[in-house]
Structures are given as C-alpha cells and as structure tokens.
Amino acid sequence: MVGVLVVVAILAPVLAPWDPNKPDMKRILESPSGKHWFGTDQIGRDVFSRLLFGSRISLAVGFVSVGIATLIGILLGAAAGYHGGMADAAIMRLVDLMLVFPRFFLLLAVLAFLKPSIWTIMAVIGMTGWMGVTRLVRAEFLALREREFVIWSESIGAGALRVIFKHILPNALAPVLVAMTLGIPAAILTESGLSFLGLGVQPPYATWGNILNDGKDLITYAWWLTLYPGLAILITVLSYNLLGEGFATRWTHDCANPRSDACFGSAAD
C-alpha cells in the first residue's frame, strides 16, 4: 500500500489526466463525472490531478521532515546516552523544555516569523519533532553501552565516534525505524493541518491541506472538494500507521531475539 502511494506520487505527471494548475473558466465547480473524476474547483482545475500532485508534496514533507527529526534525534540521543553526565542532563532538559510547548502552537509561533514555503515547513516540522527519537535513542544507548561488545571495542582503543556509529547505532536502529514509520503520517497530518489553516505550503502548489482549505468555504455546495482530499490523507496515514504497527510487532514479538539479523532481513523486504 505504501509502495503504491509512493509510485503514484512519483508518476503523478504521467497519471494525471489534466494539468493540475491550469484553470478552465468554462468548467468551474463541476461535480464528479467521467471527465473530471473528482470534479473541479472554483477556478476549474481538475481535483483528481491536483490530488495526485498533492501526494508528492505531502509525502515529500513527510519524508524530509522525519529525516530531519531523526537525524537530530539520533545525534542528540547518542550524545546523551553515550556520554552521560552533563551532556545527558543538558540534552534531556532541552527535550523536556521542547515538550512543554503544544506542538501546533510552537509551529504557528515559529511560522509567524518565517516566509511560508515548502522548505520552511519541512524544516520546522522536523525541528519540532525530534524529542521522541532522542529519548528512544538515548534509552537504547544506555542499555547497549554496558554490553560486552561495546566494552570490548573500547578496550582495544576505538574512538567514541567509531563506537557510537559503528557498534552501538546499528543495534539501536530497530525502534528508530518504527518511530520513523510512525512519524511520517504524523508529519503528513501536521502539514495538511497547517496548509488547511493557510499557513503551510502556499498556492499554486497543490497539497491536500490547501485543497481542503479552498473547499472549506464551499462546503454547502461543492462537497467533492472536501471529501476526496481528506480520504487521501486518511488512506495514506492509515497505511503508514499499519506498516509501523507491523514493524513494531514483528521486531518485538515474533523474533526470539529482536536484534538478530534474520529479523532485520524479514522486515526489510
């Protein structure tokens, strides 16, 4: 399912029957028909094509912002978990501090000072979502730091960076991957919420959120502007959540040793 969604996003220009940004004044607000599957919006653009193109932005925002969050999370979490002491205390206080702000309020406050564009949205969503990963990575590091293979490699003189990235991190990746899979739909929901408020990705780029925003004043008349983008979000988020849930159960229940290579192999395909 997730694969299908990614393929659809990549192939959007081929699959889309109409130009998503070309207005057609003769066909304003047409209800769904054989020609325009999901109808047209208030300046006659094809909603189906806009949805296809919107999926590219939604998925891109999801992947990039989760990538940013994971990167920050791994770096900080590894530093906190491996070094402990002051570094640990400082980083964990920073995490506590970020968690005090409801995410949506924080996002809005930051966006108030920035020019909204796809890149700022990605960066901002990523930079407000790294706390969970940091905690996860730190907990894994705390547990792994005392294991024999780590102590062994330290004893033959491996540097901190080498131990962190070569020895501990690969063993700590499973929960991070689960968190990433579950983070993508969360980021997509956040982006669509921001775009819906008109503070996210700006027109003329089509995203699911701003199609909904366009349709919100017309709910009395043009229900198709509201129904289909929302369904697209629902299906995407649902499939990522199920995938994440699948990863989680596979790595924690099905394998006797969740870190054995066999488990990784079976989950990766």
Add this chain to the structure above:
Amino acid sequence: MALSRCAGWCWRSRSSSGSPSFLSWSSSWPRGPFDYIRGEESGQDSKLIERLNKEYGLDQPIYVQYWRWLVRIGRLDFGRSFQPDAKPVLTKIGERLPITLFLNFIQMIIIVALAIPIGVASATRQYSLFDKVTTVFVFIGFATPDFWLALLLMILFGVQLDWLPISGLRSLNYEYMTFWRQQIDFLSHLILPVTVVAFGGLAGLSRYMRQSMLEVVRQDYVQTARAKGLPEPVVIGKHALRNALLPVVTILGLSLPGLIGGSVIIESIFAIPGMGQLMVQSVFSRDYPVIMGNLVIVATLTLLANLFADLAYGMVDPRIRFAGRRGRRRR
C-alpha cells in the same frame, strides 16, 4: 512530593520561556505587523510605519528584541497587542482562556468516560467481534485529520440535515432567548466541536486502556482473586481496573498538550473565540507580543496539567510516595 515537583517545574517553566522562543525570533521579517496602516498614499504611511517600528523596537536586531522581551516577561509584563485596539496581551488572552479551558475540560471528561469502558470491554473479550470493531475504529480514528472530520460533520449535520449550528458559540438572537433556551443554544453549539476532538482522543486512550488492561489481567493477583471465588465483575472492576488505570493517568497527562494544540484547528473551523483562534489570527497579522504571550501561557498550562497528572498518579497509586527519584518518573 507536590512541593519537590513544583520546584522542578518552576525552574523548567522559567527556562522554557527561553530558548525555543528564541528560535522563533531569529529570522527575518517577511512583512511588518503594522502593514494594516498602509493605505492609498503610501509615502506618508511608510514614515508612520517606520516610526511605529522604531517605537516598538522592531528596528533593533533580533537578539536585542528578544532580550528586551525576556526582561519584560521576567517582570510578568506581556506588553500590548500590535493591533489597532492595543489591548494588553494578558487581557486579550484572558478573554479567551476560559473558553478554551472549558472546551478542553468537557472533551477530556467525555474521552475518559467513554475510553475506559471501551478499553476494558475490548480487553476482557480479546479477539471478540467487539474488540475487532473497536480496533478498526481506533486505527481510523488515528488516521482521520480532525479538521476533515469537522468539515464532514458540518456538511452532514449543519448543511444537509440542518440540525446543528456550525460556527461560534451562540446564535445571533441569543440575547432575546429565555434562560433555558440560551443554555440549549449554547450546548447545541458545543456538540460538533466536542465530538470531533473526542473522536480522535478516544481512539488513542481506549487503545492504551486495552493494552494496560490486557497486561494486568494476566497477573497472579487477578488469578488469585478469581480462585477465591469472587464474581467476575468484582475481579475486573476492583482488582484489575484499578491497576490498569495507573499508566493511563500518565498518558492522559502527557496527551494534554496535544489536546490544547488541537484546539487551534478546531477553534478556527468552528469560529470559537478561544486561544487557538487568537493564535491563528495573531500569526496572520504578525502580532508578535500576542504570539509570544500565547506561547508562554500555553506552556504554563501544560506544566500545570503535568503537575496535576503527577499528583493524581500519587493519589491513584498509594505506593508512589515522596520517596525521591526511585519512584516511577513521569519521563
């Protein structure tokens, strides 16, 4: 226990008005907060805007502005709104805070009141039809964007069926109603927003409740209770439920920021004059003092909520006492 927690939080809340907000100041201005003045003859207005910017210190570098803001906040001076009404920020927030709190309170009660029985029921009959249906419902609840659900409900109940009002908290003719009509009117305005939020929250909490209950039911003391011949309702309701509630209390406390954050979108859609709506309006008009003030107040609320959750935790579980750091930590 309460005191030690308080002390920790005081420190944290003081620092919390610090760095993240600093991030938000460290950027260029896309457009100024006084652009609403700009009219037809822009020559005169540009000078006025310049003067206002100077007066409010907006021509200073970001760190100077931030430092000044921090000093003022230290004296609990939140400043005045940049909007034409120039009201003090605290007054503006104070007008809206009760509405948001009230809504979140109702939502919380409904979520808890429904999620706990649902969670218990699906845990005690694991893999039954009811359990499967709720599991599907939970996954859909997680994946549904709340604003989309709000729009759909508005289309269905507000437009097609015309049963419920879809915006604001009061009808236009509110003043002319009798007292009881007014109460009914108010409640009918609440139904849609509360339903939307409860739907999402319900999914999460009932899932946690189910998980927690499943773990507890396997414990020895539950077996013992059954073995000594207690009726099943007593076993579940008294022995299992009380222990299963513990982690749920923590989750509840942690989910509060999300609930408050969610009110941004819900209040904007339903035109409810609460803090979320104020936040969105201030972001659009670049009303920086209100934005920053909002952020500080919301963070304080979250801290208070966490504190209450911790205290409640101590009440539900007598084993947790002021025993220092060995007890279960919130994080």
